[in-house]
Amino acid sequence: MSDARRHGSHLDARHHGSHLDARHHGSHLDAPSVIRTKRDGGILTDAAIDWVIDGYTRGLVADEQMSALLMAIFLRGMTPGEITRWTAAMVASGERFDFTDLGLPLVDKHSTGGVGDKITIPLVPVVLACGAAVPQAAGRGLGHTGGTLDKLESIAGFTPELSKTQIRQQLSEIGAAIFAAGDLAPADRKIYALRDITATTESLPLIASSVMSKKLAEGAQSLVLDVKSGRGAFLKTEAESRELAATMVALGNSYGVPTRALLTDMNRPLGYTVGNSVEVAESLEVLAGGGPADVVELTLALAAEMLDAAGVDGVDPAQTLRDGTAMDRFRRLIAAQGGDLSRPLPIGAHNETVTAAAGGVMGDIDAMAVAMAAWRLGAGRAAPGHPVQLGAGVRIHRRPGEPVAAGETLFTLYTDTPERLGAALGELDGGWSVGAAAPDLGPLVIDHLG
Known part of the structure; x- marks a missing residue:
């Protein structure tokens, strides 16, 4: 038994004697005792974690009780052993897909979320075109823009609501499926919604277990994580992002x-x-062999990692963009899920522009300022289940370091509700600059872990 587990057992035995018996008789556990253990800085036993996750999933543990436990975890943290067991309990709360019988090199990618992060859309077909298969459980956004599913639903007819049978068939026939998590890790779905309204979203153990429970349940045989760091990331500092990445890598392994x-x-x-x-349109440009340099760079970097993790070698991901094979795979994937790329993508009926008062060089652009502008325009949601405007968003015409002429358009804002434009412009104000020299831009890929 590890020190952490041993320490946790002693705490439980000393303060809550019933927990010793509860390892063998889960019915002896109760929510106040589990909450009290974590509130007082104790370590939860495997039995306590299994019991509280199962109980909450089945409605036997109340929202108020889980809220108290989440706040205790937020304040007290979790040991690596606790995080591992919490994640495993959430995976066990629902079905775990298993596609190993298909004999495919199954690999997936997850991003912790960023501003303009449309990478999944070109990445999946690139990896497909190179010979790997991708079962991707994707989500809807909560915040400044929609998630991958919201973005793809701007393609007419596209649906992510696939049954397990459909997912299996699609993987077998075309090598990929991008689907709503559905019954995967239902405990996480309930806990995620509760974290959002109880100010416990920023807990590193809870972030790591939330991400990994869904990814471990979806049936991929290897996983590559894109962990963001900086102003537009969930975690702002490199140290926090690095700790999250290391925690999730350890969980997966x-x-x-x-x-x-x-x-x-x-x-x-x-x-x-x-x-x-607007992000789907830009992804199509990447798949057509063009698109922004940073989106192409990150797509290819992640593709190389995924292919290596899947054991696929001897292929050049960049070639799939040049020769059109990635675009062909994307069209097949979208068509398989009901999408019609021949129909125009929606765009907000109303727009406003921001122009340069003077010429020079585009300075830094604050990712969070642009994110909040997009949210004000209607591109994101304030609560789970709220609709998003598929055509709302921001187009950046000049990126940091690019030359700017006086009077030139720097940003275009799109929305279907013109009364939103004023607030969106206010969010952008102060989030960018035009100066005499280019800003010092660091590398896009900071480090590699695992």
Whole structure:
């Protein structure tokens, strides 16, 4: 037994004697005792974690009780052993997909989320075109823009609501499926919604277990993480992002899914677009062999990691963009899920521009300022289940370091509700500059872990 587990057992035995019996008789556990253990800085036993996750999933532990436990975890933290067990309990709360019988090199990628982060859209077809397969459980956004599913739903007819049978068939026939998590890790779905309204979202153990429970349940055999750091990231400092990446890599590996991570910069937006349909349009440019240099760079860096993790070698991901094979795979994937790329993508009916008062060089652009502008325009949601405007967003016309002429358009804002434009412009104000010299931009890929 590890020191952490031993220490946790002594705490439980000393303060809550019933916990010793509870390892064998889960019915002896009760929510106040579990909460009290963590509140007082104790270490939760495996039995306590299994019991509280199962109980909350089944409605036997009340929202008020889970809220108290989440706040105790937020304040007291968790040991690596606790995080591993918490994650495993959330995976066990629902179905775990298993596609190993298909005989495919199954690999997936997860991003911790950023501004203009449309990377999944070109990345999946690039990896497909190179010979790997991707089962991707994706989510809807909560915050400044929609998630991957919201963005893809701006393509007419596209649906992410796939049954397990459909996912299996799609993986077998075309090598990929991008689907709503559905019944995967239902405990996480309930806990995530509760964290959002109880100010416990920023807890590193809870972030790591939330991400990894869904990814470990979806059936991938290896996993690559894109962990963002900077102003537009969930975690602002490199130290926090590095700790999160290391925690998630360890979780994946301990669960038998080889996991690695790239630590990437999110101080400024990725690409020239932030929103939903505007990001899909930019992704199509990348798949057509063009697109912004940073989006292409990160797509290819992650593709190389995924292919290596899947054991696929001897292929050049960049070639799939040059020769159109990635675009072909994207069209097949979208069509398989009902999407029609021949129909125009929606764009907000109303727009406003921001122009340069003087010429010079575009300075730094604050990713969070652009993110909040997009949110004000209607590209994101304030609460789970709220609709997003698929055509809302921001187009950045000049990126940091590019020359700017006086009177030139620097940003275009799109929305279907013109009364939102004023607040969006206010968010952008002060989030960019034009100066005499280019800003000092660090590397897009900061480090590699795992």
